[in-house]
Amino acid sequence: MLFPMERILDGLRVLEVSAFVAAPLGGATLAAMGAEVTRVDPLEGGVDLGRWPLHRGRSLYWQGLNRGKRSVTLDLRSARGRALVTRLAVEMGTVLTNLPPRDPLSYPRLRERRPDLIMVSIGGRADGRPAVDYTVNAGLGFPWITGPEGHDRPVNHVLPAWDVATGYLATAGLLAAERRRILTGRGGLVRLSLEEVALVVAGHLGLLDEARLIEEPRGRFGNHLYGTFGRDFRTGDGRYVIVLALTPRQWHSLAQATGLPFDHIRADLTDEGERWRHRHEICELLEPWIGGRTLAEVATAFEVHGVLWGPYRTFKEVVAEIDREPAVALDFGGERPPAEPGPRPGEHTEEVLRELGEDVEELRAAGVIA
């Protein structure tokens, strides 16, 4: 933070009252862009405080999702604790939450206190019923088309992709509402649900129309990339690479790099539908070529010809190779703050309450803060 005045969301203040992934990711993203984000949790720390992965009793998950925020812990069961959340919401003017929209997070009541307040409220299902990333993903169809061909059970994703998409979309929704507030003075309630995010994304990708219009259900094709050419291959030294050809140019690159007799396959392989239909023949030619070379040899040949490819890595290999982990993937020019560990839970309770003009010692004596 060498140039704090340069940070793009300078002046935006956000109260985050959240659990799980989506809302915390949104808050961390806003914080990394320069917003002042204050997260409030219950005194005992909330449901995520011990969430795995753990290291020496510390949740790496909690640390990772709360980077750049101020942490306040309050007795949220007490009327005084809840009243403090209301005060913080009114003071900050913007609230990001995925908790149920009732006191102290009732938008109509907060709006009475601050008419231009913005609240972004993330839910599980569109109708308000609870859901998490994993139930949403199960309900959408991806587990039946992911995983090895012939596998007869659903395959869950490990990446909570809908949480991630929802967290980033919530960030966009908050900034859209902030734009209207700047231009017109009006606040508002912004709602979104994991379920609708997943549905809308599946719609954008053509998967819903495909299910409506095409009789044959989408199959499970293992690591083949549907409708074009892409798959994993094993190198001679036991490593794995992914190789793709999504465009005619990429197909030419692959043909040139390998020199393989793809023209023996009687099809116009510059057409991706043809590459898909002939994927097994293409793979039969590619497998021995890649399997007969080391990763380094494959890399050299592919890089020279601009093939679209990449090695598979484990997380251990990733951290051994990266030299830089930014706080946010957006680069606005200027200094980019690195990712730093999140706060200790409650680390900023006193600081934040003093800003509100509260008597910290009295609140501690009353058990509202620790």
Add this chain to the structure above:
Amino acid sequence: MLFPMERILDGLRVLEVSAFVAAPLGGATLAAMGAEVTRVDPLEGGVDLGRWPLHRGRSLYWQGLNRGKRSVTLDLRSARGRALVTRLAVEMGTVLTNLPPRDPLSYPRLRERRPDLIMVSIGGRADGRPAVDYTVNAGLGFPWITGPEGHDRPVNHVLPAWDVATGYLATAGLLAAERRRILTGRGGLVRLSLEEVALVVAGHLGLLDEARLIEEPRGRFGNHLYGTFGRDFRTGDGRYVIVLALTPRQWHSLAQATGLPFDHIRADLTDEGERWRHRHEICELLEPWIGGRTLAEVATAFEVHGVLWGPYRTFKEVVAEIDREPAVALDFGGERPPAEPGPRPGEHTEEVLRELGEDVEELRAAGVIA
């Protein structure tokens, strides 16, 4: 669009020059919030025009990712076509692209023409080298921890999760830059890459710190949700459900709904680490309980007790059950436009060029437009 004046991004005009998923998804999201988004493609339609899934020769993918946009097609190889892109960029004031940052999309040159221009530029790798969702995912580690336990190859995701995350984060980045422009009059270049989005998300989830700090590499645990309790189960009538218990309350709900003797497992199962360590014993009790009941019976018992669960569905089942597909998952109050098919490629070429005051007939005669 009953109340177009009510749409939250009213007045924002965006030129999109893009391919693949991330930038088009960002553009479609902005359009669904009321921005005027104009997508420019080459005369011949670009690399995505025939991308699968197809229905009667029409790309459902292209249609889905371009909803709500105006479509312009130009001969981008000609100097005049490129000059028109420059004019459009200057006129709109905001550019969203994932094409290489060279003429006509060179930010420094566009800034000379319009100092407050905002350009959001999406790349593959952080260093500018090409990458797509699938190579990024291969390089990050998820394919080794996704899929059936004991499987010995990487498992690719089918959902291009990094494209989706990047598209939504680009939307947020564009709106952050727009906020600064409204407040200060300054434009700017915003850059992001699929690779860094993936890395930052893995960092937020604690996966990078886990790989750094914990000796044992993260394993592949099939459909078990790591570090807590969650898995798929087969019902007596051959359906599949996911059942989770991420919090003590959810664990109590599951125990109550099933009445199973979980207390015979000698552990404090309100602790999620203990649920994880004893997951196989929990599953051994749950399997016959769920397997001995129909989906309807399981649903009734789980709903009564507030269990966190959900059925697995195929895409065919999803579209049979949904009654509404909104254009964007964000609800700002008021009318929510439904998802509508994207434009025909080039549908708005004349309309947009006339707005610029161009001689459409002359451009057609010169082959710059079709």
